[in-house]
Amino acid sequence: MKNQTHKVQLLILAVIFLLVSVIINQSGIFSKLRVDLTENDLFTLNEGSINILQNIDEKIHLRLFYSDQATENIPLLRTYHRRVVDFLQELARYGSGKLKITMVDPVSFSEEEDQASQYGLQPLPVGEGGENVFFGIAATNALDDVEIIPFLQPDREAFLEYDVAQLIYNLNNPAKRKVGVMSDLPLLGSFDPQAGQIPGQIIFEQLREMYEIVPIETTATTFDDVDLLLVVHPKNLTEGTLFAIDQFVMNGGRLLAFVDPMAQAEEIPADPQNPMAQIQADRSSDLAVLFAAWGIGFDKNQVILDNQQAVSIQSGQGQTIRHLGINSWNQSSFNQSDIVTSDLTSLNTALAGALTAEGDKLLPILTSSTQSMLTANDAMSLLFNPNALFQNFNPDDQSHVIAARVNGGLDTAFPSGIEGETELITRVDQANVVIFADVDVLFDRMWVRAQNFFGRQIYSNFADNGTLINNLIDNMTGSADLIQVRARGTSNRPFDKVLEIQRRSEQKYRETENQLMQQLRETESKLNELQSIKGQENQLIISQEQQQEIAKFKQRKLEVRKSLREVKRNLNKDIEELGTELKFINIALVPMLLTLVIVFLSWRKSKRKERAYV
Numbered sequence: 001m002k003n004q005t006h007k008v009q010l011l012i013l014a015v016i017f018l019l020v021s022v023i024i025n026q027s028g029i030f031s032k033l034r035v036d037l038t039e040n041d042l043f044t045l046n047e048g049s050i051n052i053l054q055n056i057d058e059k060i061h062l063r064l065f066y067s068d069q070a071t072e073n074i075p076l077l078r079t080y081h082r083r084v085v086d087f088l089q090e091l092a093r094y095g096s097g098k099l100k101i102t103m104v105d106p107v108s109f110s111e112e113e114d115q116a117s118q119y120g121l122q123p124l125p126v127g128e129g130g131e132n133v134f135f136g137i138a139a140t141n142a143l144d145d146v147e148i149i150p151f152l153q154p155d156r157e158a159f160l161e162y163d164v165a166q167l168i169y170n171l172n173n174p175a176k177r178k179v180g181v182m183s184d185l186p187l188l189g190s191f192d193p194q195a196g197q198i199p200g201q202i203i204f205e206q207l208r209e210m211y212e213i214v215p216i217e218t219t220a221t222t223f224d225d226v227d228l229l230l231v232v233h234p235k236n237l238t239e240g241t242l243f244a245i246d247q248f249v250m251n252g253g254r255l256l257a258f259v260d261p262m263a264q265a266e267e268i269p270a271d272p273q274n275p276m277a278q279i280q281a282d283r284s285s286d287l288a289v290l291f292a293a294w295g296i297g298f299d300k301n302q303v304i305l306d307n308q309q310a311v312s313i314q315s316g317q318g319q320t321i322r323h324l325g326i327n328s329w330n331q332s333s334f335n336q337s338d339i340v341t342s343d344l345t346s347l348n349t350a351l352a353g354a355l356t357a358e359g360d361k362l363l364p365i366l367t368s369s370t371q372s373m374l375t376a377n378d379a380m381s382l383l384f385n386p387n388a389l390f391q392n393f394n395p396d397d398q399s400h401v402i403a404a405r406v407n408g409g410l411d412t413a414f415p416s417g418i419e420g421e422t423e424l425i426t427r428v429d430q431a432n433v434v435i436f437a438d439v440d441v442l443f444d445r446m447w448v449r450a451q452n453f454f455g456r457q458i459y460s461n462f463a464d465n466g467t468l469i470n471n472l473i474d475n476m477t478g479s480a481d482l483i484q485v486r487a488r489g490t491s492n493r494p495f496d497k498v499l500e501i502q503r504r505s506e507q508k509y510r511e512t513e514n515q516l517m518q519q520l521r522e523t524e525s526k527l528n529e530l531q532s533i534k535g536q537e538n539q540l541i542i543s544q545e546q547q548q549e550i551a552k553f554k555q556r557k558l559e560v561r562k563s564l565r566e567v568k569r570n571l572n573k574d575i576e577e578l579g580t581e582l583k584f585i586n587i588a589l590v591p592m593l594l595t596l597v598i599v600f601l602s603w604r605k606s607k608r609k610e611r612a613y614v
Helices: 002-027 047-054 075-094 111-119 154-172 202-207 239-250 276-280 288-294 386-390 465-476 480-484 496-532 544-571 573-613
Strands: 060-066 099-104 135-140 146-149 178-182 190-192 196-198 212-216 228-232 254-258 296-298 302-306 310-314 320-329 347-350 355-357 362-367 372-376 401-406 432-436 448-453 456-461
Touching: 047 075, 047 154, 047 480, 060 075, 060 111, 060 154, 075 099, 075 154, 099 111, 111 135, 135 154, 146 154, 202 465, 228 239, 239 254, 239 288, 254 465, 288 296, 320 386, 347 465, 355 362, 355 401, 432 465
Parallel strands: 060 099, 178 212, 178 228, 228 254, 254 432
Antiparallel strands: 060 135, 135 146, 190 196, 296 355, 302 320, 302 372, 310 320, 320 347, 362 401, 401 432, 448 456
């Protein structure tokens, strides 16, 4: 009777548990409760992304096109697809019902496949039998504007959140953003009465397709109607203009400044009365008043020389010479965690300067190698032979910052204001400022070449300068929330311990391997020398001692080769030992420990029962 009562109670508890689970699941009471235990908070949205989602004005429909059947034997894409789906579901939770997520499987020859192609998604023929695989996102807003991610590449997982957040932001803010360009340099083109219309730099011609590019006079005192202000090669700006730039930043405006210790792009008119004036002219620029107040150091009299990233140029005599001041930076110089440099492979600069600041005030975008140094820019004015730079080149073994974001808050450079201005903002808690210590990076000759193709100009780039500027402007014209979204970690977890053991093993055994290789070369050399004197005609007159010596060297050669094979096996010995230890722990030790715990608990329970009966 007692056992029957217990069974009824267990059945009632099971029914209650089932009903409560269904109610909680359907009601969504705990739907927003999450515990993210991943190292890089992979499943926790950035605060900027959450703000973008919560500020959606009208409904946005996001469609994930994924070829499920075609990727059946592609585990890399299937694993990443699961990661993308989890991420999109997390976005929908914060979308307040205004973000709709739809999963679409574009099977071959289906309407869904036609729809994916119409949106402009990129199919890859990597499925079974060369079948097209779609794995991209197409999103629309209430006005039927379309934004797409053509293909979700697993190697861009770190930027997944940024790419999708940018897509949503662009659909929520479809109007063209305005970019103001303040410069005396011919960036936007000009009109010459004799030559006619002179086109601007290719970078800005490309930007006109996506943004409203407006020129701003270097004497301007207001920038209220621009989303981003580009200040390029500022020289002799008035106090009123500097104050306007300062207050623009203090008010949350976005500033992209290009300064230079020696801008090669600045054309100085020749003076017939003084031929040296053109050569010795000051080609530097600075925002010294603002930088000093903002805690940013920039010496306009010093340029960076870098031996590791120096570019080879043609001298006047036709010789190929490496120029320490003209550099082509590769991925080792880029901040890989910054979204704007994620896809870059090379970037060219000329006589760039260096930025400095205390603490983490600067978040580097581009840095020199450790094989670099700073030198006075006046030496460049009369530099006729770049080889002369090597004579006094002495690297200081540190990386110099060439481009960076300004991190944190800034105080105004005009705490007392200026005459005639009544309103004053004294501080911004989070600045949206990027500084580049080179101006030439914007000019065509540094990254693109033009070719005439049947009367039409065709451009081909040999560096990624245009991509970087495009990325920067795209990033900075977004909302402050979008700028906050940085690269995240990836779900790929390498075997760090194994890699560490592998490096240690290689270091440990590489020296032994080198010694044995040297011995092998010496042995083979001796053997070849002995056998060379043992020609066909000398076969009969070679001495017995020489024959023994040859036999000895052959034996030594076999022993050395055997030792080399042993060394190569030892390279993976520690890794194999670690694997054996892990197998023992997982297969034997853990079950043994669990068994002992269960036996102990059973013994303890039986003892308690014995005491209870007593």
